[in-house]
Amino acid sequence: MASRTIENYLKQLWLQQQESRGKYVPMGKLAALVGVTAGTATTMVKAIADSGLAKYAPRAGVRLTRAGEQLALHVLRRHRLLELFLVEILGIDWSDAHGEAEELEHVISETVLARIDLLLGHPSVDPHGDPIPSSSGTVEAPELCSLAELQAGSKTAIVRIMDQSAEFLRFAQTSGLVPKAAVVIEHNNPQAGAISARPDGKPPVILSMAAAAKFLVRPCPTAGKQRRKRS
Ligand SMILES: [Zn+2]
Known part of the structure; x- marks a missing residue:
């Protein structure tokens, strides 16, 4: 190691x-x-x-280099599997799991990591929707756009959250803007620099464009928009 x-x-x-x-x-x-x-x-x-x-x-x-990428992907695999394990199995709040995984990712053995992967059913994403690299060092890069790019009336679902600070994750959770949540865009006003998004079963949330850009979603607007490849 x-x-x-x-x-x-x-x-x-x-x-x-x-x-x-x-x-x-x-x-x-x-x-x-x-x-x-x-x-x-x-x-x-x-x-x-x-x-x-x-x-x-x-x-x-x-x-x-290619060898460096392989090692980096393995560290990310450890980090993201650990995060999911901490949240799903140990019940640790997802706003605390990142910090814990930052420590554990450097010390966990391959044997324990393999058991965690098996226990979790070989998951493909962590609690924030970040893709978990495979054990052979490949990672999926689905096409996603952000909440900020959607027009009023759009229906979409949160796939991934790009800001993993504890404060932002707590905000996302209390607002109901979590991975897999269905969301309707009520307003998108570029002049005001704000959008209003309503997660299923929750009151609408007003977001600045900067905050909205941190929520990656699918489906995306159909025409003309540039998509971001994320991995
Ligand atoms: Zn993390």
């Missing part, structure tokens, strides 16, 4: 590469994500590059 620090770098790099569509991740960006100075990040990245897990280009930044 790679060290906890290396695993965290690989995981953050993989997540950031999804956002930047595979481009090199600038060192400043990576440093901010990991929570260290750019100098510390550069030293670490050079060591990671030396072990063949990433490519480092001094001016452009860093990008994972």
Whole structure:
């Protein structure tokens, strides 16, 4: 097993590469994500590059190699399976499960992970709707759009929540905006920068466009919209 620090770098790099569509991740960006100075990040990245897990280009930044991607996906698999286990089996609140999984993902054995996967019935998504990478290192990237893109009158269902801070997850839960919830868009006013969404059986919730963009949904508007591939 790679060290906890290396695993965290690989995981953050993989997540950031999804956002930047595979481009090199600038060192400043990576440093901010990991929570260290750019100098510390550069030293670490050079060591990671030396072990063949990433490519480092001094001016452009860093990008994972295939071997680095495989390791990153395995860390994500551990994290997301653990989160589901903590919520579904241990009954831990989903706003606390992320922090717990951040710790456990580095220490769990393959034997225990395989038992958790079996116990949960080989699940494909975690409690926030994030896809769980397979044991062979592949991950689904379904086409999704966000609540912010939907017109008034649209009916859709929440698939995934992109902000996993405890505060945001608590807000999502009390509002009824959770994965699998059916939602009707009552208003979408770009001038006001707000939408009103009504989850099934709950009162309508007013969301800023920024908050609405954190809820990924399906189905999407049919024509002309650019879809985001998420993985
Ligand atoms: Zn998490």
